[in-house]
Structure formats: C-alpha cells, structure tokens
Amino acid sequence: MQIFLFLFCIIFLMAFLKTPKVKGFFGELEVRNILKKLKKDEFEILHNILLEKDGKTTQIDHIIVGRTGIFVVETKNYSGWIFGSEHSKFWTQSFYKSKRRFQNPVHQNYGHIKYLEYHLQDYTGPFFSVIAFGKKGTIKKMDIMSDYIHVVPTEELPRVVHSKTVVGMSTDSVRRVADMICAANCSGKGRSKKHVQTIQQNIRLKKEKISNNICPKCGSGLIDKIGKYGSFTSCSQYPSCRFTN
Ligand SMILES: [Zn+2]
Numbered sequence: 001m002q003i004f005l006f007l008f009c010i011i012f013l014m015a016f017l018k019t020p021k022v023k024g025f026f027g028e029l030e031v032r033n034i035l036k037k038l039k040k041d042e043f044e045i046l047h048n049i050l051l052e053k054d055g056k057t058t059q060i061d062h063i064i065v066g067r068t069g070i071f072v073v074e075t076k077n078y079s080g081w082i083f084g085s086e087h088s089k090f091w092t093q094s095f096y097k098s099k100r101r102f103q104n105p106v107h108q109n110y111g112h113i114k115y116l117e118y119h120l121q122d123y124t125g126p127f128f129s130v131i132a133f134g135k136k137g138t139i140k141k142m143d144i145m146s147d148y149i150h151v152v153p154t155e156e157l158p159r160v161v162h163s164k165t166v167v168g169m170s171t172d173s174v175r176r177v178a179d180m181i182c183a184a185n186c187s188g189k190g191r192s193k194k195h196v197q198t199i200q201q202n203i204r205l206k207k208e209k210i211s212n213n214i215c216p217k218c219g220s221g222l223i224d225k226i227g228k229y230g231s232f233t234s235c236s237q238y239p240s241c242r243f244t245n
Helices: 002-017 020-035 105-119 154-163 171-184 189-211
Strands: 044-053 056-066 069-076 080-085 090-094 099-103 127-133 137-143 149-153 222-227 230-235
Touching: 002 020, 020 044, 020 056, 020 069, 020 154, 044 105, 044 171, 056 105, 056 171, 069 105, 069 154, 099 105, 105 127, 105 171, 127 137, 127 154, 137 149, 149 154
Parallel strands: 069 127, 080 137, 127 149
Antiparallel strands: 044 056, 056 069, 080 090, 090 099, 222 230
C-alpha cells in the first residue's frame, strides 16, 4: 500500500514541476544566476520591473544598467528550434514536424524600451534589446541587422553585455538611472494586482470587440482570411491596419 502512496507522490511532484508557473520560476532563477556573473560595482541589475504609462502597464523581465548603456532583457523559455528575423511579425518555434508561431519578441521588447524612455527622459544613452532563450530552445536562424538587438541563449547574456565598449556614463550615473527605474517601478503588491486587473480588462474589451467583428486596434470591420497556418481574422483595413487574430 505504501508503495502506491509513494508513487502517487512522485507522479504528483513531477506534474507539479511541469506546470508553466513552476517552469517559469526556475527559468527566471537561472537567468538571475547567470546575471550574477556581472561585476556588482559596474552594473546595476533589476528584475521583474513593472512600468506604467498612459494608464497602461508593462512588465520587464530584467534590466541591466551599465556604463555602456541600458540592456533590456526579455526571456523566453520555448523549446525546439527558433527561427526569426528583426522585422517579421511572427517568429516560429519548430519541433520535429509541428510548428507554432509567436509574436516577434523584438517588437515586444521595443514596447518595453518605449516605457523606459518615457520614465527616463534625461537619459540620452543607448538602449540594447536582448532576447534570451532558455536551454530547451535552440536558436536556428535569426536575421538581425541592428547592433542594438541581440538574440542569444541565456548563458550568453554576460558576453552580450561585455561586448559593448563605448562608455557613456559614469558609475554615479549608472546608479542614478537604476534608482530612477526603481522609483518608477510599481510592482509593489497592490500595484501588481492592478496590472493584472488592467490586463484582464483589456483582454475582455478586446474579445468583446472581436466577437462583434470590430477591429480592437482601429475600430474598422474584421474579415476572415485563409493563410499558411489556417484561417484567421484580419482587419478589413489591411495593410494600413495590421491587426490579426
Ligand atoms: Zn484595424
């Protein structure tokens, strides 16, 4: 009888470790450990920053402030082969024979940088956008032309940070910029709840519009189309509005 109980516990534990939340937690921990390799007196490292702008909020995984600039890190724990390019709307995650597409994280991170720019109006240095993939994913093909964008495995984060050599800030400025980000960060408990509520409300409004055949981006009508990945809904104003669902 006891052996069954034991097996049950093992199975339960394994299932628990496979939930996205737990996996995400360990993924984030891994990145934090990698970033610890950066020298403490040269870099300010911030995690899980929540910023507000025009009544909307955004969450940034990691920010590294150094004398060469601000590195904004978006982490993805996707498995399989990753294909993407700087300007395409979607990137592809490919397993043996199945494919899945996801929003271009460079675009997502560009949004994060816009929030930071808004809160750091005195800062004139560069922003570097870094997309970091965890161990399970292999970056197969990546077309990035900009020197300000890097797509790398998480363990290469310190290398990317050290690859920048143009020093534009004093150590004091680095600390000041980090302080300003911390001051703008609203991921205190109550605020964090508000972020979730705002997101849920936005999702609800978006769904409502889509179900009424209204484009949530521009308010025009929506039409059904058939594409490479099956049928999808698109804005009738394409290409001036590029909303798809
Ligand atoms: Zn539209």
